[in-house]
Amino acid sequence: MAAVQTDVSLWSQPWERPLSVYGGLVCNSLMADFWSDRTPLHEAAFQGRLLHLRALIAQGFHVDTVTMDGITPLHEACLGGRYACAKFLLDNGANAMAVSTDGATPLFNSCSSGSAACLKLILQHSASIHTTYQLASPIHEAAKKGTKCLELLLSRGAQIDLELPDAGTPLYSACMARAAACVEVLLYSGADVQIGCGLESPLHAAVLGGGADVVHLLLDFGADGCRRNAEAKTPLDLSKPNSSVRAALLSRGPCSLSQLCRLRIRRSLGRSRLYRASSLFVPHSIKDFLLYR
Incomplete structure (x- = not known):
């Protein structure tokens, strides 16, 4: 596509420029979906500038303009936890199930930002809580970020013991992230305390994550302190000398x-x-x- 220099100073603000003018280039608006760079629409959605977003859509920006990585403005709004922008985009026809090249969806990004409001909004538009992409699982992301999104996904039937090759189970992810509140929600909801990531148990993950509070929780729910991982090491073997985690493991005797x-x-x-x-x-x-x- 040929680039023609133009005087962009005619417009004092970026959103006042016509769709055909951005970054000093005259662009074919029909090619908007193929722009490889982040657009003003993406930036406005991420930063929560609703008026700017409205102006850009009114000028003719497509609501589902994508970057080379398949990121839409709705992805960005959810990643920024911008409920008003996400709602405006959805009301104007944005695809709630758009998938980026790395498997991220607006629902996944809502969990990543910890925005329960955005998550509820996306779910209202029939977005699936399940994913076939193993590196971008909403429940695993929610298990690391906050209880509100996690509880919402569980109430909608998310698979609580879904084990992925690299991420393990949501409980394992929460233990690795030392997210004690999420660990508690998962355990109270019936997550299997023994299933982690292959031979690595959630207790192994809690020890590696350095969370003594998480270790206590797991032991309360029956975690096996003698289980060995692929290297034949128990959680105690992985604990650092004189650490609070080691003290938590040693403080427990046989179950009553x-x-x-x-x-x-x-x-x-x-x-x-x-x-x-x-x-x-x-x-x-x-x-x-x-x-x-």
Whole structure:
């Protein structure tokens, strides 16, 4: 496409320039979807400049203008946690299921920014919570960033024990990120405390992540402190001398009978029926014990 120099100083602000003029080039507006560079539309969406975004769309920018990497303005709005911009783009026909070349979707980016508002908005437009791209899983991303997005995905049926080759399970990702609140949500929701990433358990990940609080949580839910990874090392073997993580591991003796009973009952109920523990015909103190209240 030929480039023709033009005087862009005629417009005091970038968004006042016609679509055909950007960066000193006269561009064919029909080629907008093939621009390899980030456009003013992407920048406005990411920074939350709604008025700028409206002006650009009014000038003729396509709502789904993509970069060479397949990034749309909606991707950027969600990554920036910009609810108003995301809503405006969707109201103007933006594709809620757009996928970049690295597998990221607006839903994934909402989880990455920790924006539950953007996530709810995207879900309202029938975006799938599941992905076939293994490096951009929404629930794994949410498990590292915050409980609100994580709880929302779980309420919509996200696979809580989905194990990916590199990322492991959401619980494993949360342990690696030392996201104690997310670890707690996953465990209370019935995540399998033993499934991590191959032979690496969530407890191995918690030790490597340096989270003593996470180690305590995992042990409360029955994590196996003697499990060995691919290098035949236990979590204790991986812990640093005189560290709080090592102290947390050494502070635990064998499980008590009551703890073994709790784990057994929860396992028998299964994840889908854990909520029924509150309706069992047993004293409230036992219900609270079963539900870790």
